[in-house]
Amino acid sequence: MNKCTCNLNPYLNHYSYHIFFTNLANELKIGIILSLRKKEKNVTEIVKDLKVEQSKISHALISLKKCNIVNVKQKGKKRIYFLNKDTIVPILELIDKHAFTHCKNKCCVKENNKEKSK
Amino acid sequence: MNKCTCNLNPYLNHYSYHIFFTNLANELKIGIILSLRKKEKNVTEIVKDLKVEQSKISHALISLKKCNIVNVKQKGKKRIYFLNKDTIVPILELIDKHAFTHCKNKCCVKENNKEKSK
DNA sequence: AACATATATGAAATAGGTTTCATATGAATA
DNA sequence: TATTCATATGAAACCTATTTCATATATGTT
Known part of the structure; x- marks a missing residue:
């Protein structure tokens, strides 16, 4: 798909919006976002907070990270995710x-x- | 799903975000939004602008309208859609x-x- | 090194939104 | 009111992201 000619940003096209919003069009990911809005957490803490299976959370986090909606820092064997x-x-x-x-x-x-x- | 306890708005829950962003997580709908950002249009004009089949546009518009992302006014037999x-x-x-x-x-x-x- | 904890990964199955296409409805005009 | 233009609607097919579940990897600990 071609660059979108209607916006400010040469790095962004229709598909970029699509990718970005796909992350937001998901109750689980919104749940993660709202959870991280309160306080940064590692994966296990998110799992406990949302009561959702771990690999589901991991898949969601990786997807959110791809768009820089969240970021991560390592702390021991834990990975702390925090909201951008x-x-x-x-x-x-x-x-x-x-x-x-x-x-x-x-x-x-x-x-x-x-x-x-x- | 229960009301979300993490936001400002008692009328909004996780699912509300989902519905809203589902509309944005779609290249066609983003296309319509960007087209209407420039200028309000009736359905036929959108069809011409985006070169997309009419019923596809109509389905998308109805979905966008449900969330008040667009609104509509009647003008003769045309329906003018405009962006909120x-x-x-x-x-x-x-x-x-x-x-x-x-x-x-x-x-x-x-x-x-x-x-x-x- | 063996083990436990913490997290990521892959792939098939699933689910839910989008597309398609035929058709219905609505508004204006001759 | 018959006809045309304009748009909406329904349902099945389709597509693609999410879920599931088994397993791999990574880090720290004993």
């Missing part, structure tokens, strides 16, 4: 604000998008 | 900036995420 807050936190705040303004009628919540809530 | 710029444009700018800072090494582009580029 510069981008994500403002984005989440924009969504929060958007939902507050537009989605009080539940337009963006599970029930309206698919009837089979459960 | 308050949320999307700042988000795209944040991504642009993010990519500029972090993705010069192509971390977020097609080739690195999947080897089979084409």
Whole structure:
């Protein structure tokens, strides 16, 4: 796919957005992001916090890391993941604000998008 | 899924983010957004601009509309779609900036995420 | 070196969003 | 009101990211 001609950044194309947002369009990854927003954690701590199987967390983290949404530092045998807050936190705040303004009628919540809530 | 306890907005949960970002994690929808960023358009104009089949555009628009990412006004037999710029444009700018800072090494582009580029 | 803890990796199966294509609906006009 | 233009809708097929599960690797400890 060609470079996108409509944005500020020559390094970014439609597909770049796709990759980036694919990471955010995922409840588990959002869970990880929100968990790391509070405090950096190693994998085991994330597993405990979210009560999700370890390899699932690892797969998700690797994907998040690829886009620099999270970063990692080694500490002994533990790997501490931490959020790159510069981008994500403002984005989440924009969504929060958007939902507050537009989605009080539940337009963006599970029930309206698919009837089979459960 | 329960309300998310980590954000500002009682109307928003993990799934809300998911719904919202699913709309952005799609090249066609990003294409529509970028097209509408320049100028509001009816469906036929979007079809011409993006050279994509009409029902595909309609499906995408309905999905975008559900999250108030776009809105619509009727004008004769045409339906003019326009971008809710308050949320999307700042988000795209944040991504642009993010990519500029972090993705010069192509971390977020097609080739690195999947080897089979084409 | 053997072991335990911590995390990453691979691949097949799965799930859920997107595409396709046929068709229905809505608005305007002759 | 018959016709045309404009757009929406439904459902099956398709595609691709996620999940699952077995296993590999890496680091520290005894």
